[in-house]
Amino acid sequence: MKKVTIGYWCFTGLLIALMLLGSIGDIMSAPEAVALFKHLGYPTYLLPFIGIAKLLGVIAILIPGFPRIKEWAYAGFVIDLTGAMYSTIAVGDPWVFFIIGYILIAGSYIFYHRKRKTISAK
Numbered sequence: 001m002k003k004v005t006i007g008y009w010c011f012t013g014l015l016i017a018l019m020l021l022g023s024i025g026d027i028m029s030a031p032e033a034v035a036l037f038k039h040l041g042y043p044t045y046l047l048p049f050i051g052i053a054k055l056l057g058v059i060a061i062l063i064p065g066f067p068r069i070k071e072w073a074y075a076g077f078v079i080d081l082t083g084a085m086y087s088t089i090a091v092g093d094p095w096v097f098f099i100i101g102y103i104l105i106a107g108s109y110i111f112y113h114r115k116r117k118t119i120s121a122k
Helices: 002-027 031-040 046-062 067-090 098-121
Strands: none
Touching: 002 031, 002 046, 002 098, 031 046, 031 067, 046 067, 067 098
16 A cells, blocks of 8 residues: 555656646746747637646645546546647657656556555455
8 A cells, every 4th residue: 555655646746746837837828838839829818728727637636535526637637738749749849758747647547546446445
């Protein structure tokens, strides 16, 4: 149980940090986020929407209970990351660092289910 909990919090902590840092810039429409959105060809009015969605996903994963909402949060993170990676590829920018995000999501998701399984087995 201890290894599962440590693995869960390692992956989840890094995932939450990644998504939270991204959401703050988006919500505040930081100049770097606006420049990136313009470079990708998206309207900047989407920035706060995506930022709030990421923030809600972070909250959903951190709050205990609500397993169905957590599933949706993980799915939303995958959709967000996939859309960002596709957009990056479409404009010809490097996309390799997105693999880190996918690893963090997958690790957190797998350990979340292992953790639930060990808790329900007791």
